[in-house]
Amino acid sequence: xxxxxxxxxxxxxxxxxxxxxxxxxxxxxxxxxxxxxxxxxxxxxxxxxxxxxxxxxxxxxxxxxxxxxxxxxxxxxxxxxxxxxxxxxxxxxxxxxxxxxxxxxxxxxxx
Amino acid sequence: xxxxxxxxxxxxxxxxxxxxxxxxxxxxxxxxxxxxxxxxxxxxxxxxxxxxxxxxxxxxxxxxxxxxxxxxxxxxxxxxxxxxxxxxxxxxxxxxxxxxxxxxxxxxxxxxxx
Numbered sequence: 001x002x003x004x005x006x007x008x009x010x011x012x013x014x015x016x017x018x019x020x021x022x023x024x025x026x027x028x029x030x031x032x033x034x035x036x037x038x039x040x041x042x043x044x045x046x047x048x049x050x051x052x053x054x055x056x057x058x059x060x061x062x063x064x065x066x067x068x069x070x071x072x073x074x075x076x077x078x079x080x081x082x083x084x085x086x087x088x089x090x091x092x093x094x095x096x097x098x099x100x101x102x103x104x105x106x107x108x109x110x111x
Numbered sequence: 112x113x114x115x116x117x118x119x120x121x122x123x124x125x126x127x128x129x130x131x132x133x134x135x136x137x138x139x140x141x142x143x144x145x146x147x148x149x150x151x152x153x154x155x156x157x158x159x160x161x162x163x164x165x166x167x168x169x170x171x172x173x174x175x176x177x178x179x180x181x182x183x184x185x186x187x188x189x190x191x192x193x194x195x196x197x198x199x200x201x202x203x204x205x206x207x208x209x210x211x212x213x214x215x216x217x218x219x220x221x222x223x224x225x
Contacts, residue, residue, distance in 0.1 A: 033212055043155070043201060043215040056212065091154065098143055098162060098205065100213055104154040 002026045006092050006103035013082055013110055021077040021106045023092030032075045033093040033100070034067065036060065043091065049075065082110045113138040113204045115216035123222040124192050132187040132219050134202030143205035144185040145213060146176055150198045158200075161185065172196070197223045 005024040013019050025032050034046040047057040049067050066078045075094075079086055087110045092103045114137045124130055136142055146158040159170025166178040176187045185202060199220050203213040 035215075042217040045212050045214060048212050095211075099157060099160060100145075101157075102147075102155040 002101075004092055004094055004101050004103035006090075006106050008106060009104065010107045011109070013108070015084055015110055016081050019079050019082055019108060021079075021090050021092075021108070023075045023077070023103055024073060025075055025092065025094035026096065026101055027073075029094035029096045029101070031055075031095040032069070033095065034077045035091040035093065035102075037089045037091065037105075038085075039088070046077075046090075079108075082108075084110050086110050113142060113206060113214050115202050115204050115214055117200075117202055117216040117219050119219045120217070121220045121222070123224060125224045126194050127191050130187075130189045130192045130196070130221070132200050132202075132221070134185045134187065134216060135183050136185060136202070136204045137183065138204055138206070140206075141180075143211075143213075144176075144178060145203040145205070146170065146174070146185075146187045147201045147203060147215075148172075148198050149201065149218075155201070158187070192221075192223055194223045194225060197221055 007022045032049045035043050036046050037043045045058050047061045048055045064080045069075050089105045089107050091105045093100045116135045118133050144161040147155040148158050149155050158174050159168050161168050161178045169175050174189050178185050199218045201218045202216040205211050205213045
């Protein structure tokens, strides 16, 4: 069964460093998303991406965040200068026929 | 804007007992509704979804949910809980297009007593 793959599963970074979270969506899907889940809290929408551009973003997705699909396969989330409060689980998802397929997540720890 | 509430933060049930997790949504039109389960340290797995038609939907792992438009509810049920059902359960709502994002509720943590 096709699945969304995220790497790495866990990343530890120092405050102020840049991180790139990677996702490989399901191959025939066209709509991609990033969500964030701070430990013990709800899953929050960050951004949606279609046709190589952002279609919607939340207020969480500020100038420190960016997304791109550099090679038509990978879908990346970049955090330019990480803050302690960016520590969270980040989920990538792709949507096909209404159903969202989620990756296993990347746990980002900012120290 | 759509929103989702899950009134119960944490529920504890005995193994073999029945389960009902509550979900209420706010959306002006007919929503797309989902239940996801998250085991500790894991991703989100879709249990079931409702788009239209029969208001009682069956999902995986023996779960079902009923859409009640008059109550703006989409409660999740299981007749007999297993210890492996202990997890976090999220109700989610979509805006009714095939590609739109889903908005998650705050989640209900389920503990199962042997």
